[in-house]
Every structure is written in structure tokens, then in C-alpha cells.
Amino acid sequence: MDPSVPKLEVRDVTVRFAGLVALDAVGFTVEPGSVHAVIGPNGAGKSTCFNVLSGVYRATSGSVRFGDAELTALPPHRIAALGMARTFQNIALSPRLSVRDNLMLGRHRLTRAGFVSAGLRLPSARREAARHTERVEEIAAFVGLTPQLAMPVGLLPYGVQKRVELARALCMEPRLLMLDEPVAGMNGGERREMAELIIAVRESLGISILLVEHDMGMVMRLADAVTVLDFGRRIADGPPEAVQNDPEVIRAYLGA
Ligand code: ADP
Numbered sequence: 001m002d003p004s005v006p007k008l009e010v011r012d013v014t015v016r017f018a019g020l021v022a023l024d025a026v027g028f029t030v031e032p033g034s035v036h037a038v039i040g041p042n043g044a045g046k047s048t049c050f051n052v053l054s055g056v057y058r059a060t061s062g063s064v065r066f067g068d069a070e071l072t073a074l075p076p077h078r079i080a081a082l083g084m085a086r087t088f089q090n091i092a093l094s095p096r097l098s099v100r101d102n103l104m105l106g107r108h109r110l111t112r113a114g115f116v117s118a119g120l121r122l123p124s125a126r127r128e129a130a131r132h133t134e135r136v137e138e139i140a141a142f143v144g145l146t147p148q149l150a151m152p153v154g155l156l157p158y159g160v161q162k163r164v165e166l167a168r169a170l171c172m173e174p175r176l177l178m179l180d181e182p183v184a185g186m187n188g189g190e191r192r193e194m195a196e197l198i199i200a201v202r203e204s205l206g207i208s209i210l211l212v213e214h215d216m217g218m219v220m221r222l223a224d225a226v227t228v229l230d231f232g233r234r235i236a237d238g239p240p241e242a243v244q245n246d247p248e249v250i251r252a253y254l255g256a
């Protein structure tokens with residue numbers, strides 16, 4: 001495991017929207033190097049939780065710590081700079097740009113000089129750009145996107161676009177990777193491929209992965225620990241086998 005990966009601690013996080021408690025004093029801990037899943041039926045608060053962790057929403061109360069850093073009041077770019085990279089439930093790529101250019105944009109937070117706008121005039125900027133290009137190609141190969149590097153993202157099948165999104169998040173060299181419903185809308189084969197890829201990321205990079213997912217089967221195969229939300233409340237937390245057999249979880253999922 002990468003020794004620089006800190007623990008993520010979510011404590012008593014409440015998020016209120018007008019007239020609605022989307023998260024009600026939710027807490028959990030993502031252990032360094034683990035795959036932690038947050039699951040629950042539609043409307044449970046999964047995306048809200050994700051948006052709080054990545055700084056898109058501000059918690060009404062509670063705290064989120066990543067190692068020594070308190071994230072609660074930080075804007076998204078500061079949270080990303082601490083090494084927390086996310087994907088979106090709906091694809092957020094630039095469809096007319098190539099896979100390579102989308103991945104280069106993912107490296108933006110790591111660039112000192114802003115090499116794209118500097119027009120590559122300085123030798124140091126050119127060397128830096130070459131390093132980034134090399135790393136982008138490595139990550140593309142890891143994710144299985146080498147053949148598509150020059151293709152516009154918008155022309156690729158949905159399952160491949162989701163892989164580009166994952167690759168772009170990896171281009172930020174995260175210490176915690178946050179995936180919002182990575183297999184939503186995918187067919188069986190694409191789901192299996194994505195699951196294998198997530199396992200490969202965890203095993204070869206040693207980073208933590210926080211997975212928000214509706215698909216129970218996927219979570220049971222991948223996760224070391226699972227937090228279950230229902231109507232904004234945490235109804236279970238623990239290893240997948242225990243959570244899967246919890247009567248309250250079964251009730252929430254069956255809607256009984
Ligand atoms: P999930 O991702 O588990 O399906 P969400 O976190 O998207 O659930 O939503 C949880 C609840 O919060 C839902 O009732 C949803 O309608 C509400 N909600 C989410 N975002 C907002 C928002 N920006 N404004 C008002 N209500 C919201």
C-alpha cells in the first residue's frame with residue numbers, strides 16, 4: 001500500500017435541504033488502501049454524501065477529515081489538491097476532445113507552469129509536458145484505452161467512456177479515488193470489466209477507493225467494508241457478508 005494514503009473520517013454529517021434531511025448524522029471511516037462502498041436505495045443520500053466529500057455541497061453540520069486535513073469548509077479544487085479525485089454519476093468529459101486530451105486535462109492540477117497555455121515555449125515546460133504525456137499513456141494502457149487515445153470521447157461506446165472517466169481521475173494521482181455509480185447503465189460484460197479494473201487499481205496503486213453504488217452484487221464482490229444508507233440515515237456498517245444479511249438492509253432494499 002502507498003504509505004502516504006490517509007484515513008478518511010466522516011463524522012456526524014448532516015445535510016439539510018429546504019424541508020428535507022438528505023443526510024442525518026452519518027459517519028463512517030475509509031481505511032487506507034481499502035475499498036469502501038456506500039450503498040442504499042434511490043434517494044438514500046449517496047450522491048449527497050459524495051458531493052459533501054468532494055466539496056460540491058457544504059454539510060449543515062459534522063466533520064470530514066482526510067488525514068490531518070479538515071475538509072468541511074474547503075472548495076472542490078482544494079479537496080482535489082489533497083489527493084481526492086472523483087468521477088460523476090453522469091459522464092463529465094469533453095466529448096469533442098480526444099481521450100488523450102481529456103486525460104491531459106486530468107493532469108491539470110499537477111502542472112506547475114500551465115504548459116498548455118504556455119504554448120510549450122520553454123524547454124522546462126516542454127520537458128514537463130513530455131513527462132505528463134508519458135504518464136497519460138501509461139495510465140491509458142493500464143485502463144485498456146491505448147487503441148482509443150486519439151479518438152474523440154463522444155464517439156466511444158458508453159462503457160468505454162466510463163473507463164475514460166476513471167482514467168482521468170487516475171491522472172490526478174489520487175490517494176483516494178471516489179467513484180459514483182461506476183457501473184450504472186452498463187451491460188453485464190462492461191460491469192465485469194469495470195469491477196476487474198477497480199480491483200486492479202486497488203491492488204497495483206494501493207490507494208483507497210470510495211464507491212457509491214446501487215448494485216449490491218457489485219459491491220459484495222469488491223468492497224472490504226460497506227455503509228448502508230436509507231432515507232439519509234446509516235442503517236448498517238461493516239463487512240459485506242454481515243451487511244448483506246442484516247434484516248434492516250434487506251427490508252430497505254425490498255422496500256417492505
Ligand atoms: P441517492 O444518490 O442515494 O439516490 P441523493 O443524495 O441524490 O440520493 O438524494 C437524497 C435526497 O436529497 C433525495 O430526496 C433528493 O431529492 C434530495 N436532494 C439531493 N440533492 C438535492 C438538492 N440539491 N436540493 C434539494 N434536494 C436534494
Ligand code: MG
Binds near residue numbers: 046
Ligand atoms: Mg445518486
